[in-house]
Amino acid sequence: MPPKSIKVEIKRQSAPDQPSVTERFEIPYRPNMNITSLLGEIALNPVDVSGKETTPITYDSNCLEEICGSCAMLINGKAMMACSALVDKLMGSGDTITLAPLSKFPVVRDLSVDRSVLFENLKAVKAWVPIDGTYDLGQGAKQAPQIQEERYPLSNCISCCCCMEVCPQFNEETGFVGAATIAQAKLFNLDPAGSVLKEDRLRALAGDGGIQECGFAQNCVVACPKGLPLTEAISDMGRDVFVQKVKDFLSR
Incomplete structure (x- = not known):
């Protein structure tokens, strides 16, 4: 009963x-x-x-x-x-x-x-598509179906901060940006228009509180209510950040 x-x-x-x-x-x-x-x-x-x-x-x-x-x-x-x-x-x-x-x-x-720290982190990695003006810019760049399928799950993030709450690395000492921010950086790096800021995003994630703070506890992917592929995004962005750091070192 x-x-x-x-x-x-x-x-x-x-x-x-x-x-x-x-x-x-x-x-x-x-x-x-x-x-x-x-x-x-x-x-x-x-x-x-x-x-x-x-x-x-x-x-x-x-x-x-x-x-x-x-x-x-x-x-x-x-x-x-x-x-x-x-x-x-x-x-x-x-x-x-x-x-x-x-x-x-x-x-x-x-x-x-107050969850404004998430939005500050998103600003730090420039998680947006840059648009020049408010006038009609014409047809956007075409995306391959494979890229669309990869981007769509990441676009389902609802900014709930559950991934940050359960992350042992998300605290004041590390300043870790969290899984949601890293996933959104990948989302916009895959976008043909957003990719113009790709290097800026990767350099931001290479800095203090960036991707190197992740301890791969994988609590985030368990807690995410939308089932985002967070561990995959963190792994992919970790590779891209490393490649960008090597490029920056060799270009000095």
Whole structure:
């Protein structure tokens, strides 16, 4: 028989400079709920298990279909997307569901964190296609089907930062850019228009916090909700970075 209620423990923090606390809730069970709908139930009646009134949980959410990447959090200790984490499956691993913010990013409030480091890393490797002006530039360069097939999986990155959360090398000491940034550098290096910045991207990845910081733990490829070929991308970019360093050395 399904349970009558769902027990939830949530790590909360009212502000970046405030201490964290754990609040416990008990929500009436409904089948086919995800974590986002569970948090919505708490917002409708923000009262903890002791009957004390509290505030709705702050969290990031947008598309509700695992496309925007904004609702990543720690669910039962694992980096997951709240929109695709089903309560029925989570209940099978214990009586209580635990929610916490991603641990490697500054907390804004409750389950919401500041993931701007990813976008700074993407800027560092120039992860974009350079466009000269806003006028019509005509037909773009043609791509072979083989290149399209190689690029498409990498284009599915949703910037959720799960790969960075689970990476033992992603920390303040190393400054490692993370698997998502390396994969996006490969994506744009394969693009006929984006490849004009290929050498700049490779030199950026050869610097501090670049690809040499990767310890090949492969946690990233396990945690990625979109199944991106991250280890393959890191391996390919490591080769390209080495070749670029040799070219730069010989051209001195």
